[in-house]
Amino acid sequence: MADRRIIFATGNEGKMREIRAILADTGMEVLSMKEAGIHVDVVEDGATFEENARIKAKAIAAVCGEIVLADDSGLEIDYLNKEPGVYSARYMGEDTSYTVKNQNLLERLEGVPEEKRTARFVCAIAAAFPDGSVETVSAAMEGIIGYEAKGENGFGYDPIFYLPEYGLSTAELSMELKNEASHRGKALRKMKQVLEKRLSER
């Protein structure tokens, strides 16, 4: 059914797999922008993760008239006034490797004791509906910045982000465990509830 179609504004295959798995039992069909034949470049110039997700979802829904989901995520380090925050992907330049970015953050935290190394990954997801309304959810995964980069799984800042309860970096977790604990997994599950409610009201 066309009204059960959802476009997810991402080109990232990993994110597509995750959202399809989470929405699998709802009967909703989730398409990437590419699969839906939509090509829109959106400038993410919001000051918060939620704002960026809303900007992206609304801009794409305006073009296609379908339900559009968009996400924005990043790392907040308390000792660095929540840097890199909404600039997580752009920190030190888009083309700089994460080996270099992670090393830089470890250096900026040199000598900082464990209790001041608190950090979190945040994920906001916005859903823009054809009637012009937008709903957002967000979730976080709390942890600390470790003293060295460790682990081969995951991506981005995972090697320096540690979950104290596991004593492991998120790059050392299996994908299943990370999806269960992650900011994105939690936010996606919240969004699933929003969508189910909206669709049941029709």
Ligand code: IMP
């Ligand atoms: P985006 O939401 O795909 O634009 O991601 C923003 C940036 O945040 C990514 O490029 C990563 O640097 C960082 N990030 C977001 N989620 C994670 C994660 O789960 N692990 C590691 N880095 C992440």
